Amino acid sequence: MLINNFLLLGAVLFCIGVYGVIARKNAVLVLMSIELILNSVNINLLAFDRLWGGQQDGQVFALYIIAVAAAEVGVGLAMVLLIFRNRKTISLDDLSEMKG
Amino acid sequence: MLLASDIQIAQNIGFGIIAAIMILGALNVVRSSNVVHAALSLVAVMAGAAAQYLLLAAEFVAVTQVLVYIGAVMVLFLFGVMLTRAKLGKDVDLNNKGGAAIGAPVALLLFGVMAYVLVKGFEDTKLDPDLLPSTTADLSDKIFSVYALPFWALSFVLLAAVIGAIVLARKD
Numbered sequence: 001m002l003i004n005n006f007l008l009l010g011a012v013l014f015c016i017g018v019y020g021v022i023a024r025k026n027a028v029l030v031l032m033s034i035e036l037i038l039n040s041v042n043i044n045l046l047a048f049d050r051l052w053g054g055q056q057d058g059q060v061f062a063l064y065i066i067a068v069a070a071a072e073v074g075v076g077l078a079m080v081l082l083i084f085r086n087r088k089t090i091s092l093d094d095l096s097e098m099k100g
Numbered sequence: 101m102l103l104a105s106d107i108q109i110a111q112n113i114g115f116g117i118i119a120a121i122m123i124l125g126a127l128n129v130v131r132s133s134n135v136v137h138a139a140l141s142l143v144a145v146m147a148g149a150a151a152q153y154l155l156l157a158a159e160f161v162a163v164t165q166v167l168v169y170i171g172a173v174m175v176l177f178l179f180g181v182m183l184t185r186a187k188l189g190k191d192v193d194l195n196n197k198g199g200a201a202i203g204a205p206v207a208l209l210l211f212g213v214m215a216y217v218l219v220k221g222f223e224d225t226k227l228d229p230d231l232l233p234s235t236t237a238d239l240s241d242k243i244f245s246v247y248a249l250p251f252w253a254l255s256f257v258l259l260a261a262v263i264g265a266i267v268l269a270r271k272d
Contacts, residue, residue: 001111003225004218006152009119011214013126013145019207020130023199028135028180032142035173036126039149042165046156047227054157054231056242062153062161063243066168067254071261073173077180078268084184085271091193 006047013040027080027090031073038069108229115155122148133194135181139174146170157233 013036020033042062049058084090125144132138146169153162243251 001108001115001155001227001229002222003227004222005112005115005119006156007218007222008215009122009152011211011218012123014214015207015211016123016126016130018210019203022203022206023130023195025196025199026135026194028177028184029129029138029194031180032129032138032177035142035169036129036145039145039169042161043149043152046153046158046161049158050156050227050231051225054234056234056239057246059158059161059234059239060242060247062158063164063239064250064254066161066164067258070168070173071258073176074265075261075268077176078265080180081183081269090184093196 003047003051006043010040010043010047013037013043025091025093027083027092028077030092031076031080035069035073038065041065111155115152118148118151118155122152135194136178139177139181142177143170143174146174156227157231159233160236160239 017033017036017040020036021030024030024033042065045058045062045065049056049062052058080090083095087094122145125141125148128141129138129145132141146165150162150165150170153159153165
């Protein structure tokens with residue numbers, strides 16, 4: 001199989017994720033788009049692992065990304081819940097206190 | 101001479117079908133006006149990714165993907181949707197005003213650049229079909245020898261994230 005099959009699939013998913021991060025306003029949906037981006041990176045890592053000899057280094061990195069993504073979702077959703085409890089909204093447009 | 105085994109027809113057809121499902125699912129994640137539908141489309145993308153990992157002969161990562169993403173992360177997302185009381189039906193207030201007008205060109209431009217670089221850089225480089233799949237034993241040897249220190253660091257990251265999530269989300 002061509003390596004570009006996998007790399008282009010990763011690129012498509014990455015771009016869709018970037019679109020989601022830009023276009024979405026709901027915080028939970030932005031987190032979902034970030035998951036898309038992380039998954040596309042994993043596909044790339046495993047494809048390169050397969051291309052360059054199958055030494056499993058890419059697989060180790062992919063596992064680390066999965067673990068970090070799980071931690072990120074846990075903390076991220078806890079923050080979203082906290083914001084929702086205090087503000088009754090998770091629309092990212094309404095959270096503009098840090099804006100200069 | 102071009103042999104049928106060089107083209108790997110079955111793998112390519114499988115790849116194409118799974119990739120199509122993944123891309124449609126991903127588009128639904130970013131375009132759906134129903135938060136629950138978006139979450140369920142994300143499940144399709146994750147499952148497709150696990151299948152692609154199997155095509156890339158990374159069995160342990162594929163199983164981990166199913167367990168962690170489809171099993172745990174998606175449940176977290178559905179809890180998040182539920183606890184933030186998103187409307188279960190259609191919700192018009194999910195997208196930024198003019199977000200699509202900015203996002204679509206950015207995403208298309210990004211994809212254009214990446215596709216150009218990839219196609220030019222790798223042309224028709226093939227994955228070696230004779231390479232044996234790596235076993236879970238090989239992978240664990242790697243994790244617990246060369247990558248032992250990052251593994252420890254990752255354990256602390258997870259611990260900190262768990263404690264942080266509890267501290268953030270509990271009442272009082």
